[in-house]
Amino acid sequence: MTLRPTDSSALLIDGKLIPGSGGTFEVINPATEEVLGRAADATASDMDAAIAAARRAFDDTTWFRDHAFRTRCLRQLRDVLQSHIEELRDITIAEVGAPAFLTSGPQLEGPVADLGYFADLAESYSWEQDLGIAEPMGIKTRRRVLKEAVGVVGAITPWNFPHQINFAKIGPALAAGNTVVLKPAPDTPWCAALVGHLIAEETDLPAGVVNIVTSSDHSLGAQLSTDPRVDLVSFTGSTATGKAVMAAASESLKKIFLELGGKSAFIVLDDADLAGACGVAAFTVSTHAGQGCAITTRLLVPRDKYDEAVEATARTLGGLHAGDPAKPGTICGPLISARQRARVEDYLRLAREEGGTIVVGGGRPADRDRGFFVEPTLIAGLDNTARVAREEIFGPVLVIIPHDGDEDAISIANDSPYGLSGSVWGTDPARVKRVVDGVRTGTLSVNGGVWYSADAPFGGYKQSGIGREMGVAGFEEYLETKLVAEPAQ
Incomplete structure (x- = not known):
């Protein structure tokens, strides 16, 4: 299959490539100011459908339990992306305005390869830890600590390094067993939408595990932050918007990851x-x-x-x-x-x-x-x-x-x-x-x-954010910790 700009004019929701309910919006080449083409313009109803699909995929399938299958899917996604790397490179330079030399590193090839790191990590990670036997209140008890996926992840990403940031969220979130709704920036919808096309057409990722919702409407990101079906919001962008995401997420006390500004x-x-x-x-x-x-x-x-x-x-x-x-x-x-x-x-x-x-x-x-x-x-x-x-x-x-x-x-x-x-x-x-x-x-x-x-944690102090992305620390942002205590003989 050859990727074409028209391949980017669809949303990925519940495993299907569908048009946006709001029609389409223009994609501009920042180096020439020319219209490159159009991207699917989602509405609140599309986002609602994407969240519902992610919720079903997490609650009603074995995705979050099947570590081996997730590992295979991540490696498959990496390989598929690498097989289309030149087409993705052309789109990245045209849509993002990224200098070509950067696409051999953090603008494209690096983040694609990094998916393999998270596959390896999911394969080798200690999902269960035995704390041994203790006698709290005189009751002999064996304790185990389990690491489990958080659930549905809402990922809101900016335009400056779209592949790096998209995959820095999708990779560890999927490796940890979560399902994802990705809302990319309106300035660079194609980088995400083309990935959605490849997921739908060339991978075995189950329906609803990854949903990609492009839109000119910034409020769809706020929808992810407030919807109680979303368990974690992972946001990269300005500090001002990060504060709004944090406030919105507080209504349902969902977990947040924020990678924000710097000086x-x-x-x-x-x-x-x-x-x-x-x-x-x-x-x-x-x-x-x-x-x-x-x-x-x-x-x-x-x-x-x-x-x-x-x-x-x-x-x-x-x-x-x-x-x-x-x-x-x-x-x-x-x-x-x-x-x-x-x-x-x-x-x-x-x-x-x-x-x-x-x-x-x-x-x-x-x-x-x-x-x-x-x-x-x-x-x-x-x-x-x-x-x-x-x-x-x-x-x-x-x-x-x-x-x-x-x-x-x-x-x-x-x-x-x-x-x-x-x-x-x-x-x-x-x-x-x-x-x-x-x-x-x-x-x-x-x-x-x-x-x-890929193995190095990235994030900030103070108003530069909360949490870490990449590395083991970034992977564990997408996990919950469960303690199981059973009687011991």
């Missing part, structure tokens, strides 16, 4: 290779036009080397032009939409109003009259109290801030409502360790170490 610090110590570190910071913030919650967007450098750091960072940023994501070598593609570009441009105006200096970038590329592009931008002359240094911009915008030594760098890094990611560069292991220990964040890279991996 992560890239800390350069005074013994580091300054030019090298600043170059990496510039490259990082330009990647995928800065549209990543874990991207480091505050560059903290020694005060007595501030001018040198500004120059080195600007030199690298100036060479990273925003361009066609399909072209090899492009690092900075488009922003996802005109709305997101306007948001980034509002922050650039704010930076000037706050007294900052746009050292490089700060506008739309002169050679691009179509597409939602913003040049990689460096803002200098502001401290950590500025709004552009405190609020998540989600664009290729880096704020460079001076620090007065290691302790001050830790203090500035922690002076944020967020705590998702970060980076530390230095040569003295003891000093680096002190900074790593001091920064309150869920993920830290040291001297360029790569933290993304």
Whole structure:
């Protein structure tokens, strides 16, 4: 079977590919502003049907008990996706605006391969633990701890890394024995819908185990949060929306996982290779036009080397032009939409109003009259109290801030409502360790170490979220714990 854009104009509900009750909505190429095609537009009634299907599949089948079957289905899904990887790659570049080089990693191939990790984990996991015999209140008792699926998982995902985030939820949720209703972002419906097409046509996943509901209506995500038939909501997106999800889920006291925003610090110590570190910071913030919650967007450098750091960072940023994501070598593609570009441009105006200096970038590329592009931008002359240094911009915008030594760098890094990611560069292991220990964040890279991996837990402190995704910790987010106590002889 060959995937075509028309394959994405259907919902996957209860094992069937069906049209959306609301008709269809346009899918836009962010690099050209052209209409790629249309996606199925679900309504509340479609979401209701998807939740009902997931509930039946969990309650009325052996899916959550049959570990071996789930493992086989996950590996089968991985293999099917890999057999269509080039078609998926083309759609991902066109719909997401993802630079082509990223599709060999976290934008596509990495997350697909990661499904195998969760299959292996389900196969090897200790689903039962014997606590042995105790005599509470003088009664001799044998105790067992069982790990069981939570139930129906509502997964609400954003547009920036759709495959990575979709599979980081679907993979462990299915491996744990849950059924899933996925509500992808309206900006990138095809990435999810094409997966739904393959599930329906080329896998043995039972009807209702995975349901994919694309829609232009954001309220369908709220429907997942409030419906009592949904046992857990797994949400990735902005902190503001995450708070709304948490409040809505509280009505039924359902479990939640939240992976939210970030304003992560890239800390350069005074013994580091300054030019090298600043170059990496510039490259990082330009990647995928800065549209990543874990991207480091505050560059903290020694005060007595501030001018040198500004120059080195600007030199690298100036060479990273925003361009066609399909072209090899492009690092900075488009922003996802005109709305997101306007948001980034509002922050650039704010930076000037706050007294900052746009050292490089700060506008739309002169050679691009179509597409939602913003040049990689460096803002200098502001401290950590500025709004552009405190609020998540989600664009290729880096704020460079001076620090007065290691302790001050830790203090500035922690002076944020967020705590998702970060980076530390230095040569003295003891000093680096002190900074790593001091920064309150869920993920830290040291001297360029790569933290993304299927077996590595990811998540944040403070307003960057609740819980962890990926790894054993991410898998166990989708489990309940049951204690069974029986008389012992």
